[in-house]
Amino acid sequence: MLYSPGQPRGHSGHGYPESRGHSGPGHDQSIREGALGSETDGGGVPSLEEYDDLCSLTTLTEDTILAALRLRFYKHNIYTYARGILVAINPFKFLPIYNPKYVMMYNNQPLGKLSPHIFAVADVAYHTMLKQQENQCVVISGESGSGKTQSTNFLIHCLTALSQKGYSSGVKRTILGAGPVLEVRVRGCVCEGGC
Numbered sequence: 001m002l003y004s005p006g007q008p009r010g011h012s013g014h015g016y017p018e019s020r021g022h023s024g025p026g027h028d029q030s031i032r033e034g035a036l037g038s039e040t041d042g043g044g045v046p047s048l049e050e051y052d053d054l055c056s057l058t059t060l061t062e063d064t065i066l067a068a069l070r071l072r073f074y075k076h077n078i079y080t081y082a083r084g085i086l087v088a089i090n091p092f093k094f095l096p097i098y099n100p101k102y103v104m105m106y107n108n109q110p111l112g113k114l115s116p117h118i119f120a121v122a123d124v125a126y127h128t129m130l131k132q133q134e135n136q137c138v139v140i141s142g143e144s145g146s147g148k149t150q151s152t153n154f155l156i157h158c159l160t161a162l163s164q165k166g167y168s169s170g171v172k173r174t175i176l177g178a179g180p181v182l183e184v185r186v187r188g189c190v191c192e193g194g195c
């Protein structure tokens with residue numbers, strides 16, 4: 001994301017939270033069910049799916065990570081954090097979580113305060129750019145068909161919406177002027193998905 005010179009300094013910034021484990025007041029609801037072995041809240045009640053940051057799992061293995069993602073996915077929570085990284089699972093269907101209400105909800109919120117969302121990433125990049133007056137970069141990676149293009153569209157949608165809030169009209173011009181997001185194909189990748 002390119003910083004547009006002339007934007008105001010000192011806009012309230014964002015930072016990654018030191019740690020957090022449970023869902024914020026976002027689109028997903030706190031639901032305590034499911035079972036994954038040792039992942040309990042201490043009272044014997046399985047609570048794994050409340051973890052919206054994989055780093056909060058007490059047992060961190062491929063199995064627990066996949067199980068946590070699966071449980072969230074079944075609740076239509078397609079986004080999960082791994083600290084500052086957003087893991088997205090393609091739902092292959094429309095979810096009503098990308099309308100302007102969500103842009104507003106994630107506006108100027110620290111990453112991790114609300115439920116994981118692509119808009120949270122866009123918002124942090126945007127406000128960090130304004131605060132630090134430096135270009136920002138969001139790397140979107142995944143195998144073919146995983147949703148990279150769609151995620152990019154949501155990202156740009158959020159960025160343009162944020163830039164229309166008055167104080168940064170130049171940012172919108174910069175975003176749109178940047179044209180298509182550069183797609184990088186990693187040489188020598190052995191992934192069968194064409195990434």
Ligand SMILES: Nc1ncnc2c1ncn2[C@@H]1O[C@H](COP(=O)(O)OP(=O)(O)OP(=O)(O)O)[C@@H](O)[C@H]1O
Nearest residue numbers: 090091092093094143144145146147148149150151
């Ligand atoms: N968050 C989402 N919600 C609904 N549908 C999605 C979402 N993400 C992806 N999709 C759908 O999944 C399909 C594949 O997504 P997309 O084209 O973004 O994948 P891709 O990673 O860019 O693939 P490729 O690398 O082959 O270009 C599309 O039909 C898209 O609409």
